Amino acid sequence: MKLCIGLCDDNPLHLRMISQEIQRLCGMREIEAEIHTWTSGAQLLKEIETYDIQLYILDIRMPEITGIDAAKQINLIQPSAQIIFISSYLEYFSDVYETEHLYFVLKSQMAQRLPDALDRALAKLGQAQTGVSFMLHSRSQVIPIPIHSILCIEKELRKIIVTTMHDHYEMYAKLQEALAQLPPDEFFQCHRSYIVAFRHIEQICGNEILLSNNKHIPIGRTFMKPLKEALLKRQFSQ
Template sequence: MLNIAICDDDALHGRHTAAQISALDGFAAAKLSLFTGADNLIYAITEDNYAVDIAVLDIQMESMDGIELAKRINEIAPECQVIFLSGHIEYASKVYDAEHVFFVLKSQSETYLKSALEKAVHRRESAKANYIVITNGANAQRIPWDRVQYLERVLRRTKVVTADGEYWTSAAPKELVAGLDETCYCRCHNSYYVNTASLAAMLPGEFILKSGAHIPISRSLSRQAKETFLFAGPRFGG
């Protein structure tokens, strides 16, 4: 069963969102849990072992706003997919401080909420299935792709840069990503493959990742890189 948390300090809005989700095709059987504060949701995850799959978060809340809450969820429940649902368009550029799959304006929720939820489900299922295997001699280690930021080929070895540190392997980047969903990565240079979920910005000749890393884009792969950035990253609702 899909566990969806709705966090909105306006209980009326929270119940309205729950009613909208329950009425959507494919989500009627989801288990919805309402929270009126960030602290309540964090407590449920950390103390009550609440296994949340998707968190639909209001942004403008007392004590802790939705963006800070999303950052905390990224840490304590990294498999949880975050959707921002806000009445304020001015937050649209600020939400990139936290890992999320969609930003939806409350006024446009009837149009975009279903797409946001479907994307969140897809991301979660992909995260469960997608991992790379790093081998060094007789040792092998599985690393979830959602923890990987980018792969860099250095001479005859590949550096795997993750949120938790760096790993090295003799396997080529192409071999490491062979079993992944192709929408999860982008080859932007002969020596670099990036996780599309890590992309924050694209400048002439380079990607900027959410970690702040600068990844070069070769001329021959610039068109492919641009298409990936425009169509594979998070979307705004409107």
């Protein structure tokens, strides 16, 4: 099993210690850990869509953007990601309830508490696997693709092409079969050959959608009005 983990702490020494401990714990569980680190909340948020992070471990007290502030944005942008807060200060314990999170660990108790926090995160990710992944069937493989990473899905003859933030995947399927796997409040069919993710729409340019990767997607004439209504409804519900 592979786990993509993001660590954020403004203290480089603490960041290195947490990274080493996570590597050790993952090794004991036969998990291949891919760890990305940041020394500020601002840096994390700037690169939040660069990686498909499944688990964040965040220090709380950081200058400018705190771990709480960063977690609120993670909740919005990557709602399936699990969050563990880690801090030297117990006084921040109540503040974490402003966010969706899994665990609060005092740095002084890291050796005792972090293993349980990691196990809870693994359990949560396992329980949610089908709900947060698009299951792509390719030859004899079934590949789970995190839903939050999907930008669009395109039909090409008898295939569909799934475009994510970092890759493209192909499979033999109908577009409607793909649409049935996706949460309707996060995706929209804008053309007979295209499905787009609301979160990755940058703007509507005439009869095209500009996505966050600068890809232009056509909007079918019969889909234009329902798309605008869906975007308006989404804007007022957030």
